[in-house]
Amino acid sequence: MTGWLILIGLAAIVGGVLWQFGRFARGTIELLGAALLLAIAGYAWQGSPGLAGRPTAAREDRQQPDTAFATMRDRMFEKFTGDAQVLETADAFHRQGLDSYAIGILKSALARRPRSADLWVGMGNALVSQADGLVTPAAELAFARAATLSPRHPGPPFFLGMAYAQAGQLPEARAQWAGLLARTPPDAPWRADLTQRLTALDALLR
Numbered sequence: 001m002t003g004w005l006i007l008i009g010l011a012a013i014v015g016g017v018l019w020q021f022g023r024f025a026r027g028t029i030e031l032l033g034a035a036l037l038l039a040i041a042g043y044a045w046q047g048s049p050g051l052a053g054r055p056t057a058a059r060e061d062r063q064q065p066d067t068a069f070a071t072m073r074d075r076m077f078e079k080f081t082g083d084a085q086v087l088e089t090a091d092a093f094h095r096q097g098l099d100s101y102a103i104g105i106l107k108s109a110l111a112r113r114p115r116s117a118d119l120w121v122g123m124g125n126a127l128v129s130q131a132d133g134l135v136t137p138a139a140e141l142a143f144a145r146a147a148t149l150s151p152r153h154p155g156p157p158f159f160l161g162m163a164y165a166q167a168g169q170l171p172e173a174r175a176q177w178a179g180l181l182a183r184t185p186p187d188a189p190w191r192a193d194l195t196q197r198l199t200a201l202d203a204l205l206r
Helices: 002-021 026-046 068-075 082-095 099-112 117-130 137-149 155-166 170-182 191-205
Strands: none
Touching (some): 068 082, 082 099, 117 137, 137 155
């Protein structure tokens, strides 16, 4: 009932304003009146004037946690570079549930710096996130491109191995991590973590 009262009140106000202040020919006023009646009829047909009003439910929070790439790359990547800023921006989009925007940011940066291994690893990570943890062929290609550009960079095998492990592809993860450990210097800041992960992975495989 409330919906009908509001609609009739609005129609009366609009009609009164047009009659009082509008300088229209008689035929024009009749057309406007017919339009108002048509609007009321359309509301009665398609609307739900008899239903009680209720507030709209709050939109579901779309916040997502940071990926392992976001929380762990400081040990392997330079921190204060243009590429680092791009990766941080992509992280921010991921946290908002906007992985497509993160990929767009990375594509734009790679168009300017196509030989950046850091950005290619970031692209691989973003593609895995967009696929809900699935290591797609496109993601594998991005990681492979990073490894080709910088063969001694620890990021491509480490984070590809992380993606494989999270996807349940344990033998593939082990191959990446074992190869990386074999060429990791003893004093590398990521060596202890890598060794621990590989030991735990071997236990799972056994």
